[in-house]
Amino acid sequence: MSSQPQEAPGPDVLRPRLPSPLQEVADDRFGRYGVGLVLKRDDLIHPELIGNKWRKLAPNLRAARGRTVLTFGGAYSNHLRATAAAGRLLGLPTVGVVRGHELADRPLNASLARCAADGMRLHFVDRSTYRHKTEPGTLAAVLRAADAEEAYVVPEGGSNAEAVRGCRALGTELRDRADVVALACGTGGTLAGLAAGLSPGQRALGVPVLKGGFLGSETRALQERAFGGPRGAWSLGERFHFGGYARTTPELEAFAVDFEQRHALPVERLYVAKLLYGLTVLAAEGAFPRGSTVAAVITGRPFP
Known part of the structure; x- marks a missing residue:
């Protein structure tokens, strides 16, 4: 009597903490302008699949149905780390395509070493190939x-139609809980889904951590693929990338340390610090009407 192969367990067996908590904080940099600040603690969803990584990966892991999962990232990609951790936790084979063929001849950095330890098979490609990775022939x-x-x-960053639809739940959880919901953005997938889930009258604000001005068109394209057209009200605050991805300054570092001390919150530097800094600047500029509430989505925390 033959037996059918068992499908790998889905991500829900990992018992995510959903909806994630909403934490009010008293911060005079907002309070003096009559603006309330709350933190949407997506960093507490799961200890290893943190924040928007859970929201974007979970629907893709369900769609994979036990097949090997292959994805893309740079040498310090949080997305690669999260995918590798998901593979270990669920018993799924994973492959990480890493930008930079020259890295194959070097010792693995801490981030890629963690991916390898979690069972991810790393495949390095040259930077030209990586730039064209979405073209059918190159892929x-x-x-x-x-x-x-x-x-x-x-895809890189986990942003595809499945991920965008998964991130819509973030907006649903925040319906009528804030006037503006803000988050740091890399590829636009979380912003596209968040905006779709909010109530009329609410708006989403994305703070890009990369420079280049491409995120608006990417977000619109993702909503088109996920929902067939635009959804919700959203805008971008593109002044707070601090020079680009993984770029920081002493000013940003000092701000992050101060925020950690004020609110006992570990502040991830590449995304969350730029978001929180940008919101304090916008509050001081009067971008938020007196009496309004801003929700900052904490999409990650510092990796050890």
């Missing part, structure tokens, strides 16, 4: 070279 060649032609492919 097919990468899959062949990585010996992963049957893999379920998740």
